[in-house]
Amino acid sequence: MDGTLVDSTASVERAWGRFAARHGLEAAAILAVAHGRPTIEVVAEFAPPGVDVVGETDRIEAEEIDRTDGISEIPGAAALLESLDPSRWAVVTSATRALTLRRLAAVGIPLPKVLVAADDVTKGKPHPQPYMLAARALGFDASAAVAFEDAPAGLISATEAGAATVVVGGYEGDATAGLPRVPDLTGVTVTQDGPALAVHLP
Template identity: 35%
Template sequence: MTTRLPAAALWDMDGTLVDTERYWMAAEEELVEAFGGSWSHDEALALVGSGLWESARVFQAKGVDLDADTIVNRLTGRVSEMLVEHGVPWRPGARELLEALREASVPTALVTMSLRSMADEIVSAIPFTAFDVIVTGDSVEHAKPHPQPYLQAAEALGVDIARCVAFEDSPTGLTSAFTAGAVAVGIPNILELDDAPSTVIWPTLEGTTVADVAALLTEEEVAR
């Protein structure tokens, strides 16, 4: 069977393209403690990959006496400050694979539950035109793990979601991509992905090639 390129590559951002989850966790801890509460590592892990407004309700239940929009903007602003202070921490092999896919003329979308302002900040740090479409948490009705974010990205690109490859680092994100119908690739970061719905788990993107990505589509076609 002839190996074909995917119709598109769909990328999660936090934890997949950039290693910013620790920034978010620090911002969450600061926020809860500012209102006299405590925030554990396990509680932070439980929110990885979740939508910001869904997370805001969790913080309100922990005693953060702010409306949801204010919580979202405060967390985003704090993470932005850390990006300025410490720089953008890229995940191993992610930016290199993204660039190789672009050079191979594979359409790409960023599918993140961060705000558009945060996505734009990360994208502006990439030294090439990285994405044709950007789907963010403030542009969808349903956040991950709902399939809508990935379906919306495929629709905006004008491609069949079944011929798209999605890269994710969290069970929440993988569930979104897999249930949308994409070839869902899990790259573990701070969470185990063994029990998450996925097409394949890759330990890293370092050294991964366009041919490796294309082979996933061929394997899926054979399996069908």
């Protein structure tokens, strides 16, 4: 969702900045690895000894749900999803279910019939489990899917699940090697050929 359907960069950076300030941490170090990962995993990695990891995660989550100012649709996201059969696409995110639904609704993006959020997995991105669960819920193997991702954790998760993976945005790194790329979702279209869908990139 974040960085692929919704541009929440400013909101996410403010939330991690507040977390860092509360605990005397370096925000830049947290932001370097936080994108695309479950909040509780990042909190557990950086929180000083004695900090209530669950309580801190809940606080960050509540702040982000309450503050949707500054978030916007990734161009083309709503139009692409509205053009699709709702039974053929899913949202796979490291955000919680509550935050995902709040952000999608805030920017006018259709809510998914299938949503795999941080609450639904035992192993979050970069593990392939989230994409494997989503594909199964849609009635397909992940190798039949096309995934759109913007951050290292998501790109690794999708490719290791076997999905054909497309990079959205400008991230460059080992996880993007050899993958097709789009700046946003403008111009991405899907056509149907019998039971199969074909994704066309601009």
